[in-house]
Amino acid sequence: MALLEVKDLKVYFPIRTGLFNKHTGDVKAVDNVNLSIEQGMTYGLVGESGSGKTTTGRAIIGLNQITSGNVMFNGIDLAKGGRRSHLNVRRDIQMIFQDPYSSLNPKKRVWDIIAEPLRNFEKLSPQEEKKRVLELLEKVNLSPESIFKYPHEFSGGQRQRIGIARAIALKPKLIIADEPVSALDVSVQAQVLNFMREIQKELNLTYLFISHDLGIIKHMCDRIGIMYKGRYVEEGTTQDIFNDPQHIYTKRLIAAIPDIDPTRREERLKFRDSVKTEYEQAYRDYFDEEGLAYPLKSVSATHSVALPGRG
Amino acid sequence: MSEELLKIENLTTSFRIVDDYYAAVDNVSLTVKKNEILAIVGESGSGKSALAFSVMGLHTRAKMEGHIYYKGQDIVNLPPSKLNKLRGKEMGMIFQDPLSALNPLMIIGDQIEEILILHNSKLSPKERKTKAIDLLQKVGIPRPEHTYTQYPHQLSGGMRQRVIIAIAIANEPSLLIADEPTTALDVTIQLQILDLLRKLKNDINAGIVLITHDLGVVAEMADRVAVMYAGQIVEIADIYSLISNAQHPYTRSLLNSIPAGNEKQDKLHVIQGIVPSLKNLPRKGCRFKARIPWIDESAHEENPQMHEVAPGHFVRCTCYKGFHFPDHN
Numbered sequence: 001m002a003l004l005e006v007k008d009l010k011v012y013f014p015i016r017t018g019l020f021n022k023h024t025g026d027v028k029a030v031d032n033v034n035l036s037i038e039q040g041m042t043y044g045l046v047g048e049s050g051s052g053k054t055t056t057g058r059a060i061i062g063l064n065q066i067t068s069g070n071v072m073f074n075g076i077d078l079a080k081g082g083r084r085s086h087l088n089v090r091r092d093i094q095m096i097f098q099d100p101y102s103s104l105n106p107k108k109r110v111w112d113i114i115a116e117p118l119r120n121f122e123k124l125s126p127q128e129e130k131k132r133v134l135e136l137l138e139k140v141n142l143s144p145e146s147i148f149k150y151p152h153e154f155s156g157g158q159r160q161r162i163g164i165a166r167a168i169a170l171k172p173k174l175i176i177a178d179e180p181v182s183a184l185d186v187s188v189q190a191q192v193l194n195f196m197r198e199i200q201k202e203l204n205l206t207y208l209f210i211s212h213d214l215g216i217i218k219h220m221c222d223r224i225g226i227m228y229k230g231r232y233v234e235e236g237t238t239q240d241i242f243n244d245p246q247h248i249y250t251k252r253l254i255a256a257i258p259d260i261d262p263t264r265r266e267e268r269l270k271f272r273d274s275v276k277t278e279y280e281q282a283y284r285d286y287f288d289e290e291g292l293a294y295p296l297k298s299v300s301a302t303h304s305v306a307l308p309g310r311g
Numbered sequence: 312m313s314e315e316l317l318k319i320e321n322l323t324t325s326f327r328i329v330d331d332y333y334a335a336v337d338n339v340s341l342t343v344k345k346n347e348i349l350a351i352v353g354e355s356g357s358g359k360s361a362l363a364f365s366v367m368g369l370h371t372r373a374k375m376e377g378h379i380y381y382k383g384q385d386i387v388n389l390p391p392s393k394l395n396k397l398r399g400k401e402m403g404m405i406f407q408d409p410l411s412a413l414n415p416l417m418i419i420g421d422q423i424e425e426i427l428i429l430h431n432s433k434l435s436p437k438e439r440k441t442k443a444i445d446l447l448q449k450v451g452i453p454r455p456e457h458t459y460t461q462y463p464h465q466l467s468g469g470m471r472q473r474v475i476i477a478i479a480i481a482n483e484p485s486l487l488i489a490d491e492p493t494t495a496l497d498v499t500i501q502l503q504i505l506d507l508l509r510k511l512k513n514d515i516n517a518g519i520v521l522i523t524h525d526l527g528v529v530a531e532m533a534d535r536v537a538v539m540y541a542g543q544i545v546e547i548a549d550i551y552s553l554i555s556n557a558q559h560p561y562t563r564s565l566l567n568s569i570p571a572g573n574e575k576q577d578k579l580h581v582i583q584g585i586v587p588s589l590k591n592l593p594r595k596g597c598r599f600k601a602r603i604p605w606i607d608e609s610a611h612e613e614n615p616q617m618h619e620v621a622p623g624h625f626v627r628c629t630c631y632k633g634f635h636f637p638d639h640n
Binding site: 050186190191193194212214220252253256259261262263265 | 525
């Protein structure tokens, strides 16, 4: 059984207008998203800004209210019940945030930052707590003296590792990483990505990895879902998506990845032009009147694409 | 064709911290020709933006030494009144963050016209408006008349970046400085902006200085590349040599740390340590030494110089010879 199974997830934000704040419509941030992640796997959620990938992640962890649908985690439906229900389950899901400069409280010492989840869920004596924090710091390769320091004393990569230490403090099963490296330099990015892989093996973690950078997604993920305007346009294994993209939107995204080989420049330009022409010509076939994607249809055992209702 | 547009000679830009001056740009020399894209690459803190700001004369309190020749005229320490005749007219700058570079209280049209008024006062209000709308069209904004009357907050990130570009090219500058023009954008938008820059280069024959930390963007765009580390240029070469035959340990480390995606690498290369802060920069010896500790001390030069390894391909310090990555890191 999958560790996380999201069924028909919808997150709508109401639009209210007029004198009486009448509910006149909805912004469909997430519209019928289905995904399932097996234990120990990394699932990549890709899309441009505004595609609803972050909202999906936040809805799973409970930071956005779910309009309808199910979020089955280990067989328990997290979408049912209020904000404070399933607290003992929620400790198994943690989040790594995008910006390591704003996701750590500048007034708190590293000790307090990392110990916060422990204080919420476990009653530990100060000695035990300190021991646990030191263990976590060792795991993320930070020196023991760091516990008395404040976030501003660290570099971006180190801060992101403090964020990771906080996320793994309760030994979670699932980590939602929302653009964990996009605020970092390439060299630091490599460090954080390597490190995320190491602790994944060590703690048998499952990742939901949200990013707009397809290079990183390809490097990190086993399965990938591509979102556009709140809906899925394509879903499959990393090989399916990169070697055999079916939807024109996916093709266009993949064609837009910068290529490190300058000798292939001309070739790439021509290829992109042809993809662009195809995109413009086939746009009406792949999207409905509102410019939204059709429901997913499976094209192979692992691969499904949002194709129009023909055939 | 190969006319020198910008020539920087031994430029040092220092900032004052407490009582001392520290060089953020240290003895940098480079040239940009017409119709050429020169990319400047490096991690944050390597001095690439400080260099760009120096060229535009945007540092108000920095000490600048050396020469920056723009079309033969030395513009270092030129008074603002004279610089203003060049900035926005001869030299345009595209800033990194389009939201903070635009005035939130002015409509887009007025912000474009502002620069036309400053440098092209002969235009009548009507002509200015036509020109502003033309510019918006040129940078690929779908409904220019509508956008003309909008405020920055009503536009998406990609659209705002286009407005910034429209302002930068309003007076058809010969030199464009683009400081991380696509960092805040999605890949598909990034592609459109890069296409636009490439087109501009061909249309107005401009020289472009492209500052970025994204080596993918560099490989797509640049004719030549300068790699900066800790305020110095450590390697400079044409794009083909730089990607296929990188010499300096820093360049090679950077290239190795990106997930290329061609083959499944299990581990990405990590550059040890961090870019030293301005105050802690080693002023003697190879500045990259601390980050490649497994390389023998004797490999470094005492006073690192640029060495020409191939025509037009320069590398700083001798540590590139026989450089190797550690077996496992």
